[in-house]
Amino acid sequence: MKTFGFRHAGSAAAALAVGLSVVGAAQSAEPQKARNVILFVGDGMGVSTVTAARIYQGQLRGVDGASNRLTFERFPNLALVKTYSADSLVTDSANGASAMMTGVRTINGALGVDATVNRQSCASAIAGRVDTLAELVKQRGMSTGAVSTAAITDATPAALYAHTSARSWQGDFAMPKEAAAEGCVDIARQLVDAPEAMRLDVALGGGATFFTPAKRLDGRDLTREWAKRPDAAFVDTAEGLSKLPKGTRHLLGLFAGESMARESSRPVQAPRLTDMTKAAISLLSQNPKGYFLMVEGGLIDKAHHAGLVRDALNETVEFDAAVDQALAMTDRADTLILVTADHSHGLTINGGHRDSPILGLVTDAQGKPRLAGDGKAYGILNYQTGPGGPKAGESRIDPTTVNTLEPGYRAPAGIQMNSAAHTGEDVAAYAQGPGAERLRGLIDQTDIFEVMREALGIPAPKRAAKP
Structure with missing residues (x-):
């Protein structure tokens, strides 16, 4: 039987890795097949x-x-x-x-x-x-x-x-x-x-x-x-x-x-x-x-x-x-x-308090939005690429001006693309x-x-x- 991935050294661990039963000495056991x-x-x-x-x-x-x-x-x-x-x-x-x-x-x-x-x-x-x-x-x-x-x-x-x-x-x-x-x-x-x-x-x-x-x-x-x-x-x-x-x-x-x-x-x-x-x-x-x-x-x-x-x-x-x-x-x-x-x-996860809504903004200890280098708040979830990125000549949208919890909200992206890349x-x-x-x-x-x-x-x- 082929086992994929890593196997650990040592007789008992190795036996477990290939589906063997160790009772005193290792004994081979044919694994059950799936129907x-x-x-x-x-x-x-x-x-x-x-x-x-x-x-x-x-x-x-x-x-x-x-x-x-x-x-x-x-x-x-x-x-x-x-x-x-x-x-x-x-x-x-x-x-x-x-x-x-x-x-x-x-x-x-x-x-x-x-x-x-x-x-x-x-x-x-x-x-x-x-x-x-x-x-x-x-x-x-x-x-x-x-x-x-x-x-x-x-x-x-x-x-x-x-x-x-x-x-x-x-x-x-x-x-x-x-x-x-x-x-x-x-x-x-x-x-x-x-x-x-x-x-x-x-x-x-x-x-x-x-x-x-x-x-x-x-x-x-x-x-x-x-x-x-x-x-x-x-x-x-x-x-x-x-x-x-x-x-x-x-x-x-x-x-x-x-x-x-x-x-x-x-x-x-x-x-x-x-x-x-x-x-x-x-x-x-x-x-x-x-x-x-x-x-x-x-x-x-x-x-x-x-x-x-x-x-x-x-x-x-x-x-x-x-x-x-x-x-x-x-x-x-x-x-x-x-x-x-x-x-x-x-998709990236960029901070947030333990009880922060995952679709919300990163906040400080007082619950106020933390600000990025451009002086604007930023969300917990962002994309590296995608439609939410700023187009040429435009600045990043301030997420405090939109409802990030709505289904139609497009999360910000670092690089603007019509379709986010894999x-x-x-x-x-x-x-x-x-x-x-x-x-x-x-x-x-x-x-x-x-x-x-x-x-x-x-x-x-x-x-x-x-x-």
Whole structure:
């Protein structure tokens, strides 16, 4: 059995590191395999986001935020994860998710392919194709599913089933004619047209634009085609999700044209991430051979990109609620639950009294705002880059003149950019259940794949060496 991360010297510690039982003398014990694996990906959920969300959640509950813990922070196994891509120090969601789904690092913007791929090249994507964990799981007769608050064709959920050199090819109208002529198809088609034995059983999120004939160049209604299959259903409302036809085993749910609305403005007809997680587990658990499910909190990242710090934390709290829902529906004895992020964001925590609102200002002992070098107050939470930065010729906004507690508040940024940039520091991974002991120390993002693969007892794919 392979163990990732650091091992401590000494016979007893070393025995623990490889899952041995020490009773007098060390005796080997085969670790229990997982029947199910659920991977939760908080898109853009770096360590500072986790810390701020923990405080925010506690304060929402009226308790001390600093000593609060999110559900997944109570998991017994923890590792730091390196997140670079094959061509950049800072990964995007495509390579990040693809690395976790395939065990192979690729270039930013690519999915389900190795590092030999060329951006926007159809031929190189076909040549560089690698199997995903979802596909390997299906070959064993297990069920698979993806849940996301982003479009189901967006980078992270698409990493389960798509093989492409361009994550932007979500619909056929987004593809260059040359790529289509060479035999590549859009991501939405890759989901619906996959062979029955390889197709996802559950796909819930946004992205209806890419499946329906209003914009598709081929005129196809992929939602209708999905629903024509035996035991299959398509839904587009929260009510439809809660009242599925009896016997449904294959479910496509699309609840927005592209990304779903953030929780702070979610319409009543759209389900929560927690609702979609519950529905997915209910369906997938019908398979006695087990399942693999990926759940993405996709709007954490999208709120960060817009500098909407309260929404980013609110989405992280909802993401944590989805983890709690999964725990309530599964057995720790047979289900590995792993929580991590694909990359981080440049959110910083810059002081504040123990009982200060995490979305508020840094104050002195008398409760008055502390002033920065420009004579203006500053917030506890700020971004390194983003829309909240001063534009050329402008000075920084005084945060005492705005309500920093409102959902639409854009936190200040040091460098003005239309969209906040990802950052390249390590992210955290948390796990419990069979195989969770493999998660420790400092690991590579591709090792997330190996932890899940080994927990399920799936043989290592025969591939070229990882880049």
